Amino acid sequence: xxxxxxxxxxxxxxxxxxxxxxxxxxxxxxxxxxxxxxxxxxxxxxxxxxxxxxxxxxxxxxxxxxxxxxxxxxxxxxxxxxxxxxxxxxxxxxxxxxxxxxxxxxxxxxxxxxxxxxxxxxxxxxxxxxxxxxxxxxxxxxxxxxxxxxxxxxxxxxxxxxxxxxxxxxxxxxxxxxxxxxxxxxxxxxxxxxxxxxxxxxxxxxxxxxxxxxxxxxxxxxxxxxxxxxxxxxxxxxxxxxxxxxxxxxxxxxxxxxxxxxxxxxxxxxxxxxxxxxxxxxxxxxxxxxxxxxxxxxxxxxxxxxxxxxxxxxxxxxxxxxxxxxxxxxxxxxxxxxxxxxxxxxxxxxxxxxxxxxxxxxxxxxxxxxxxxxxxxxxxxxxxxxxxxxxxxxxxxxxxxxxxxxxxxxxxxxxxxxxxxxxxxxxxxxxxxxxxxxxxxxxxxxxxxxxxxxxxxxxxxxxxxxxxxxxxxxxxxxxxxxxxxxxxxxxxxxxxxxxxxxxxx
Numbered sequence: 001x002x003x004x005x006x007x008x009x010x011x012x013x014x015x016x017x018x019x020x021x022x023x024x025x026x027x028x029x030x031x032x033x034x035x036x037x038x039x040x041x042x043x044x045x046x047x048x049x050x051x052x053x054x055x056x057x058x059x060x061x062x063x064x065x066x067x068x069x070x071x072x073x074x075x076x077x078x079x080x081x082x083x084x085x086x087x088x089x090x091x092x093x094x095x096x097x098x099x100x101x102x103x104x105x106x107x108x109x110x111x112x113x114x115x116x117x118x119x120x121x122x123x124x125x126x127x128x129x130x131x132x133x134x135x136x137x138x139x140x141x142x143x144x145x146x147x148x149x150x151x152x153x154x155x156x157x158x159x160x161x162x163x164x165x166x167x168x169x170x171x172x173x174x175x176x177x178x179x180x181x182x183x184x185x186x187x188x189x190x191x192x193x194x195x196x197x198x199x200x201x202x203x204x205x206x207x208x209x210x211x212x213x214x215x216x217x218x219x220x221x222x223x224x225x226x227x228x229x230x231x232x233x234x235x236x237x238x239x240x241x242x243x244x245x246x247x248x249x250x251x252x253x254x255x256x257x258x259x260x261x262x263x264x265x266x267x268x269x270x271x272x273x274x275x276x277x278x279x280x281x282x283x284x285x286x287x288x289x290x291x292x293x294x295x296x297x298x299x300x301x302x303x304x305x306x307x308x309x310x311x312x313x314x315x316x317x318x319x320x321x322x323x324x325x326x327x328x329x330x331x332x333x334x335x336x337x338x339x340x341x342x343x344x345x346x347x348x349x350x351x352x353x354x355x356x357x358x359x360x361x362x363x364x365x366x367x368x369x370x371x372x373x374x375x376x377x378x379x380x381x382x383x384x385x386x387x388x389x390x391x392x393x394x395x396x397x398x399x400x401x402x403x404x405x406x407x408x409x410x411x412x413x414x415x416x417x418x419x420x421x422x423x424x425x426x427x428x429x430x431x432x433x434x435x436x437x438x439x440x441x442x443x444x445x446x447x448x449x450x451x452x453x454x455x456x457x458x459x460x461x462x463x464x465x466x467x468x469x470x471x472x473x474x475x476x477x478x479x480x481x482x483x484x485x486x487x488x489x490x491x492x493x494x495x496x497x498x499x500x501x502x503x504x505x
Contacts, residue, residue, distance in 0.1 A: 005060075007492045012061030013485035016043055019064045020478040027466045035207030037069040037464040039199055069199040070464050076206060079456045080213035080220065084285040086449035087214035091290025092304075093446040095163065096439035099310060102155045105432045114148045115425060117141050119413045126403040126410065129393035130346060139388050142354060142380045149318050153311060153376035160307045163295040164269050168257045170215055170287055171272055174246075175254045177212045178239065181205055182252045185237050189249075195232060209239070216241050217285035242281065244274065255281055265308050266296055305438055313431050314375040321424055322355035322378060323370050325409065330417045337412065343392025343405030349383075350397075352390045356381035 023041050030036040041064045048057040104110045121141040125134040184205045191198040209220050219240050226234040239247040246253055257270040272281045272288065283289045297306030323329055328337030340354040341362070353362040357373040361382045365373075383390050395404030416422045421430040 004492075004496070007489060007496070009059070009061040010485050010488035010492055012046060012063060014482060014489065016041075016062045016064050017478050017482035017485055021475060021482065023067060024471045024474045024478065028468060028471045031466040031468055031471075033203075035203050035210070036466065037071045037199065037203050037206075038466050039067055039069050042066040042068060066197065067199065068197060069202065071206075072460065072463055075456060075460045075463070076209070077220075079453065079460065080209060080218065082449060082453050082456060083210065083213040084217045086446065086453045087287040088285050088290040088293075089442055089446040089449055091287045092294060093439075093442040095159075095290075095294040095306070096435070096442045098159055099156075099307070099435055100439055102152060102159065103432055103435060105428070111148060111428045111432075112425060114141075114145050115413075115428075118145045119410065122406055122410055125391070125393060126406045128401075129403050129406065130400045132388065135346075135388040135391050138391055139380065139384060142384070146355070146378045146380060149314065149375040149378050153314055153374065156307055156311050156314070157376070160269075160295055160311075163291050163307070167272075167288065167291040167295065168270050170291065171255050171257050174212065174215050174288075175252075177208050177215075178246045178252045178254065181208050181212075181237075181239060181247050182250060184208070185247065185249055188237075189235075193228065193230075195230065205237075212239070213286070215286045216283045216288050218246065242284065244281070265298065269295065305434070310431070310435065311375070317419075317424070317427055317431075318375040318378045319370050319373050320419060322373055324412060324415070324418050326353040326355055326365075328408075330415065331419055332417065336417070337408050338395070338405060340392050340405070340409060343409075344394040344397045344402075345390040345392050346394075346400065347387070347389040348397050349390045350392070352383045352392055353381050354384055354391070355379070359385060 020041050020043070023039055027038055043062055043064050046060040046063050048059050050057045106112060118138075118141040121134070121137040125131065125138050128134055184201055188198045188201045188205065191201065209218070212218055220238070222235050222237050224233045225236050228234050236249040237247070238245060238249065244253065245251070246255075254275045255272055256275045258273050260266045260269050260271045272283070273279060274281055283292065293304035294306040295308075297304035297309060298312060299305040299309040320331065324337075324339070326340050328335050328339030328342060330336050341351050344350055345352060351362060353365055355373075356362065356365040356379055357377040359379045359382050360368070365381065379385075393406040394400075394402035395408070396402060412418065413425075414423050416426070418424060419427040421427045
């Protein structure tokens, strides 16, 4: 045993305390770094040596054998599995809020107000069928009703286009994350070949996975594929989606968007496919699924009721209302009223339709059929547009004051057999109520998922987060240990000085 054995023991304590202070310093400086995990030094006693006389073993000091990050992999996996659902329903919740704003019911500018004003103008005209002012008002209120439907449909389509573009942006964002994860895999792998742990790089990779998990239903794992020359395990990091690789260690498999052309309501929209194989990828969760459901969901066969569903319902209203008002044909396909076409205008005209599409004439509407009419293109007919005397108020010709037909048209406002839901206002109230229910569900599920994700994240932070108070206490503890080791060195120095320089003098 060396004569300076005691000095070596004291120095080991000095170095260990200094390393522990460096770790605490690093933790404190990263207290506000997103994704940072608290690091701790693994300190243990060095290997003792046996005494030559066999009376026992004596300790040789201490050392820091590793610096580990405090992390619970189970909480990370749980966070990712819940975050994917949060991403999906947060997207849907935001979309439902936008849909409610588009329909804007109840309000002074919503459907109920527009419909009230239209039938109120008809009521005024029924009082004096020969009044030009009343006829002009009916024409204008009819235009307003059409423009409300046109505007609502246009806003829905614009919202759908916006969601389609957002889908592309999110796919590009996902590819950016996967490329960064691949680069970090390379850095981590090279940094850990000598047995050290690349803690800060692993924290950066975990933060990227947190963001990635909100976009799509990913699975991440680190697998052992063999042994390194130094005997350590050869680990490879993988990220998959639907069982296919997004990242396989040093390789990335990117996604891309393509324009759909399949003859469905998705034509012209973006689909998602694997860039290398061209196979379509359908996400099962996350923001990507949220955007797809909102953009494409038509409510059929259990699908989500997204923008197409509300567009189709709006088209159904426009088509059925126009057909009933024009022809007197109800939901059962039978003619129960004379309709506008069955009345007589002030100029003696008959067979004129009040509503059409794209300002086409009554003749063009009849020739092409009501299947061409949608909420986006409904209008008053060019006949009425050009001549308000063609508004059919009378039930028979030659009677300027006859209001028999307009009285029949007024009954349509409360005709319960016009739609399955009832009268026109009942249809729209049912649609808005359904939208409200869907919006409440999206908000409720999104809120529940957000709380769950936040709870898991709080558990992660309680374990991995840096507490300044705790680190300050550690600093005091390590400083005292450092001072004690330094004092031991001073004492040993005095002993050796006396032994070497003064003994025998």
